[in-house]
Amino acid sequence: MTQRRDFIKKSLIGGAGLAIGGMGFSAKSYGSILGANDRINVAVIGIRGRGVSHIDAWCELKESHNVRLKTLCDTDEQFFDPRSKTVLDKTGIKPTTEWDMRKVLDDKEIDIVSFATPNHWHALGTIWACQAGKHVYVEKPASHNIWEGRKMIEASRKYNKRIQVGFQNRSIPNVMEAMKFLHGGGIGEIYMARGLCVKPRDSFGIAKDSTPPASLHYDRWLGPAPYRPYNEKRGHYNWHWFWDTGNGDTGNQGPHQFDIARWGLNKNEHPVSVFSSGGIYGIDRTQCEQETPNTQLTIAKYNDGKILEFETRGRYSNSESGLGIKIGNIFYGSEGYLEIDGSTWRAYRNKESDPFAGSKVIQANASETLTGSSNTEHFVNFLDAIKSGNNETLHCDILDGHYSSAVPFLANISYRLGREIRFMGNSEKCINDPAADAMLTRKYRSPYVVPSKV
Structure with missing residues (x-):
């Protein structure tokens, strides 16, 4: 063999x-x-x-x-x-x-x-x-x-x-084309990127702890997470909304848009500061045990002052931009701005209302591609x-994936601590902040331990 x-x-x-x-x-x-x-x-x-x-x-x-x-x-x-x-x-x-x-x-x-x-x-x-x-x-x-x-x-x-x-x-031709346009100075020097995740989600309700179904190997499903009794509302898909197993929509749908934003900014590094705030709105908290926020605004700053914004709206909301973006990105440059909605993009020069550049080949909407086909x-x-x-x-x-995943992780730390996080990218530690440093990792349940030496 x-x-x-x-x-x-x-x-x-x-x-x-x-x-x-x-x-x-x-x-x-x-x-x-x-x-x-x-x-x-x-x-x-x-x-x-x-x-x-x-x-x-x-x-x-x-x-x-x-x-x-x-x-x-x-x-x-x-x-x-x-x-x-x-x-x-x-x-x-x-x-x-x-x-x-x-x-x-x-x-x-x-x-x-x-x-x-x-x-x-x-x-x-x-x-x-x-x-x-x-x-x-x-x-x-x-x-x-x-x-x-x-x-x-x-x-x-x-x-x-x-x-x-x-x-x-990163493998969708129209998105790759938009990134090449941005990096080539298509709208001048980019100073800010904005990502959007408008995904209204209803309450998934509550349930009492119970016995796992016979088909589920529950201990193995929990793996590295702390042990807790089985609850159907914390299992399939709903695991996204609990800190032990998921990262909320900022760390669910959000990473796709964080990645495009960081890619467009051409930042192959960590931000130096992140502030995020929000909460759970429009849901009866007595009828839902969700821990992660459904509404969250994040501002990340890089060493040269460039800004990455991201917003999660988990209740009913309008779209943004001329393309009507609900899940997508907007880039702001010294000579205009660029919108990306799925695999469609348009660029606008200064105050002009008509785009001067954009995608020419019609492709399936990226949000549909990511959920409805194999891509x-x-x-x-x-x-x-x-x-x-x-x-x-x-x-x-994995290095690129790590950089793009780290921003929503830092956002969630900021949200949970209720303050700005200042971050040192070289050491991947927070500045004089033991409480935040403790949240850069987790306590693992034996034998499902991520090793210090791989």
């Missing part, structure tokens, strides 16, 4: 110049280059919600990139039958199923692990996968806190494994980077 893995690595690296688009190969001809022995075996861990899109993407790449979706893994076995049927219908091959992530990582045939788990499992699962010799595709945010993100970077570098973070906008471009880029053996070819290497 070791010989097979070495052969795959050598074949992929040796074929780096044969990437689709690089030498004009079609998807069909690219697939014919790789023989049966070069098949890339994938496991998807976390098969509910966003995991469905992972399944669809890997299935779609079966022929063009010789991908086999070999294993589906989830702590809740209720999803095994319908997801297995999806894979069988799409590829003609029935995957194996497993609830224990460690057994998946022990499988020497698995080359790639694709994580769509709750946020609190991203870092430990990724580190375990790198240690087991797997490349990793992990959903946003990259981790659950800043310290974990740094450990993921260390694991990637130590074990020479590619980690692609699921900031899919294979980002997965293909990941495969190409594995083939090249070079982190530099990744559209969102």
Whole structure:
């Protein structure tokens, strides 16, 4: 089996110049280059919600990139039958199923692990996968806190494994075009970026603690999080709204827009200060146990004074800008401004009301792409980077994913402490602020401990 893995690595690296688009190969001809022995075996861990899109993407790449979706893994076995049927219908091959992530990582045939788990499992699962010799595709945010993100970077570098973070906008051609326009001085010098997340969400109610369903391996689902009795309102999807497992909408939908904002500002660094405030509005708190805010405003400043703003509105609200943005970004420059709504962008010069530049190719709205289809471009880029053996070819290497995830993490620390956070990017510590420093990491529940030395 070791010989097979070495052969795959050598074949992929040796074929780096044969990437689709690089030498004009079609998807069909690219697939014919790789023989049966070069098949890339994938496991998807976390098969509910966003995991469905992972399944669809890997299935779609079966022929063009010789991908086999070999294993589906989830702590809740209720999803095994319908997801297995999806894979069988799409590829003609029935995957194996497993609830224990460690057994998946022990499988020497698995080359790639694709994580769509709750946020609190991203870092430990990724580190375990790198240690087991797997490349990793992990959903946003990259981790659950800043310290974990740094450990993921260390694991990637130590074990020479590619980690692609699921900031899919980085592989959408129209968004890439907008970033090139901004970085080329299209609206002059950019001094501020604004991200928006207008997602009205109703109360999900309350429930008494109860016994976990027979299909759920609850201790494993909790993993690194502190133990607490099972409650259905803190489980599937609702985990986003509790600090032990999620990061609220500022750390859920928000990271996509934080990433675009940071990308447009061309800031490959941490901000020096972050202030965030907000609360839970429009919901009867006696009928909902949500901990994270549904309304939140964040202002992050960089060392040169440039500003990143982000706003989460979880109740009914208007859109913004000429494009009517609800989930998107606006950039402000010395000579105009630029709007991005999904994969559509427009640039305006000074006080002019008509755009002078913008996207010419109509693409699916990015918010629909991210939730309603597989969006294979980002997965293909990941495969190409594995083939090249070079982190530099990744559209969102773990370092980029870490920078973009850290801003909403700092925002949530500021919100929870009720004051500005001043941050030292080089050491990834707060300035004279032990309380804030303590929130850069977490206490881990044995044996689900993110190691200090990866």
